[in-house]
Amino acid sequence: MTLSSFYVPRDAPYRRLSPPTKVILPLALMTAAFLVSQPVTNLGLVLIVAALLRSAAVPGSVVRGFAQVLLTLIPVITVSWTVFYRSGAPVFNLGPIVVTEAGLIRAVATDLRFTAIVLSVPLILGTMPQQDLVAALRWLRLPYLLCFIIALALRMIPTLERDVAIIRDAQRSRGVELDKGGLVVRLRGLASIVLPLMTVSIGRLEVLARVIESRGVTRRGPRSFYRRPTPGPVDLAIMFCSVGALVVVSIAKTTPLGRIVIG
Amino acid sequence: MSQHSPSPMAVGSDVVVHLQGVAFRYPDSDRDALHDVDLTIRRGEIVGIVGASGAGKSTLALVISGQIPAFVEGHLRGDVMVLGRSTRGRKASELAESVGIVYQDPEAQLYGLTVEEELAVGLENRNVPAAEIEERIRWALDVVGLRAALLTRSPYDLSGGEKQRVVIASVLALRPAVLVLDEPTSALDPGGKSTLYDLLGRLAHGGVTVIVVEHDLERLVLQANRLIWLEDGTIRAIGSPAEVLGESYLDAATPLRLPQVTELARRLGGPRPYPLDIAAAIRYAPIVRLASR
Numbered sequence: 001m002t003l004s005s006f007y008v009p010r011d012a013p014y015r016r017l018s019p020p021t022k023v024i025l026p027l028a029l030m031t032a033a034f035l036v037s038q039p040v041t042n043l044g045l046v047l048i049v050a051a052l053l054r055s056a057a058v059p060g061s062v063v064r065g066f067a068q069v070l071l072t073l074i075p076v077i078t079v080s081w082t083v084f085y086r087s088g089a090p091v092f093n094l095g096p097i098v099v100t101e102a103g104l105i106r107a108v109a110t111d112l113r114f115t116a117i118v119l120s121v122p123l124i125l126g127t128m129p130q131q132d133l134v135a136a137l138r139w140l141r142l143p144y145l146l147c148f149i150i151a152l153a154l155r156m157i158p159t160l161e162r163d164v165a166i167i168r169d170a171q172r173s174r175g176v177e178l179d180k181g182g183l184v185v186r187l188r189g190l191a192s193i194v195l196p197l198m199t200v201s202i203g204r205l206e207v208l209a210r211v212i213e214s215r216g217v218t219r220r221g222p223r224s225f226y227r228r229p230t231p232g233p234v235d236l237a238i239m240f241c242s243v244g245a246l247v248v249v250s251i252a253k254t255t256p257l258g259r260i261v262i263g
Numbered sequence: 264m265s266q267h268s269p270s271p272m273a274v275g276s277d278v279v280v281h282l283q284g285v286a287f288r289y290p291d292s293d294r295d296a297l298h299d300v301d302l303t304i305r306r307g308e309i310v311g312i313v314g315a316s317g318a319g320k321s322t323l324a325l326v327i328s329g330q331i332p333a334f335v336e337g338h339l340r341g342d343v344m345v346l347g348r349s350t351r352g353r354k355a356s357e358l359a360e361s362v363g364i365v366y367q368d369p370e371a372q373l374y375g376l377t378v379e380e381e382l383a384v385g386l387e388n389r390n391v392p393a394a395e396i397e398e399r400i401r402w403a404l405d406v407v408g409l410r411a412a413l414l415t416r417s418p419y420d421l422s423g424g425e426k427q428r429v430v431i432a433s434v435l436a437l438r439p440a441v442l443v444l445d446e447p448t449s450a451l452d453p454g455g456k457s458t459l460y461d462l463l464g465r466l467a468h469g470g471v472t473v474i475v476v477e478h479d480l481e482r483l484v485l486q487a488n489r490l491i492w493l494e495d496g497t498i499r500a501i502g503s504p505a506e507v508l509g510e511s512y513l514d515a516a517t518p519l520r521l522p523q524v525t526e527l528a529r530r531l532g533g534p535r536p537y538p539l540d541i542a543a544a545i546r547y548a549p550i551v552r553l554a555s556r
Contacts, residue, residue, distance in 0.1 A: 226386070
């Protein structure tokens with residue numbers, strides 16, 4: 001699955017938002033997930049993300065792809081916190097390992113935190129085409145060259161995939177076994193793909209560099225926008241509330257009550 | 264035919280490209296890739312650069328487009344003037360407004376996520392207002408014969424011919440006076456080649472000077488005002504296609520891939536000038552019969 005395949009065009013309320021909004025809102029949720037550390041508040045964030053995913057009509061296959069990442073992360077996080085966090089009242093012992101109440105709470109909170117963060121990613125990648133994402137980044141005043149590099153990296157993915165497929169078929173036709181044998185044999189097979197791929201890519205990049213330079217990408221001075229996103233009042237309100245909520249949470253964390261409520 | 268004078272077939276009288284005493288040597292090479300090249304190309308001409316592999320065709324295209332010395336390292340001697348200004352010391356982005364270059368592999372020249380972005384980036388970087396960008400995109404698409412419906416498509420999902428036309432459109436959107444194409448038909452089917460040459464004809468008619476590096480002369484000879492035949496980095500002949508292909512040095516060992524009818528006439532040992540297309544071949548056939556008697 002590539003970045004471009006996360007996006008499936010659909011009409012849904014969330015998708016009608018402007019691209020910058022669809023970048024700011026998930027980023028705010030991800031940041032909030034890092035700021036709060038109580039299981040209840042993290043659970044609240046997970047529920048908000050789930051509601052947004054539903055409102056965005058992100059395909060189940062895309063969400064399941066990200067959920068698989070969580071299936072790897074959650075056991076590692078849970079074991080790490082319960083085994084290595086020693087503070088608080090012990091709940092039970094597993095030989096020398098003492099599982100504490102605070103350790104369990106931290107484990108659940110961190111699991112929920114990463115669930116909110118990981119599931120926020122398809123809210124960005126699965127709800128707009130790549131060009132909208134780059135346009136949103138430009139609207140957010142990210143340096144032009146950085147946006148261009150991101151777009152270029154996204155652009156290279158299908159080309160590299162095609163090149164790999166051609167080289168793999170060519171090597172197989174020459175009798176190179178790519179799917180059989182032990183680790184060493186497979187690594188050797190991998191080298192037979194990587195080396196030609198690098199040669200092809202370097203040659204192509206040389207031409208691309210000339211083209212990019214000719215189009216004035218590195219040119220200094222003012223630039224115009226052709227398709228500039230134009231957030232409407234709803235978008236502006238959502239962006240304002242998202243950033244405002246983050247500010248409130250950050251300030252609340254400095255107060256005793258806030259530390260109790262949101263962690 | 265004069266070796267270095269402009270052909271009487273040249274359209275218009277404005278000189279857009281002028282090379283005098285040009286030589287170029289790549290780093291670590293012990294011989295010049297180009298030497299003693301004097302050349303004048305006028306507005307609205309279609310000029311074909313032909314010759315064997317390694318004759319210096321692509322190097323000459325890079326010199327004319329200013330990619331040498333802007334990008335390609337080596338030692339350039341002589342004067343290269345485009346629109347009355349030397350290409351030395353000029354930035355690639357500045358040169359692109361005078362000379363656009365289209366390389367062989369269209370996919371290597373695409374970097375936009377959509378066709379529209381591909382065409383707009385160069386203009387955005389030059390701070391062209393959005394309304395004018397839209398107008399230029401529509402114009403460039405119209406010139407290359409692409410539908411506006413393709414604007415939102417990824418350029419990598421298009422056919423080889425369409426990709427080639429997107430690349431040409433993105434160059435044309437910058438409104439260059441000269442368009443240089445390095446073997447543009449190598450990845451195209453016969454239909455794609457015809458479409459491309461029809462497009463080049465329209466561009467030249469509109470005042471764009473078109474310079475094409477080409478191996479396959481089948482279609483080029485029908486469209487080109489002049490051919491430049493390079494051999495070992497030097498100009499062996501310049502003239503109309505009929506003049507160049509009719510020269511006595513078009514011997515049995517010619518490295519040029521001639522049009523089929525021309526090749527047939529040559530092999531039959533018919534008199535010169537050889538026909539370049541079917542219509543000329545029909546008129547030529549009785550002459551061959553007479554000659555064989």
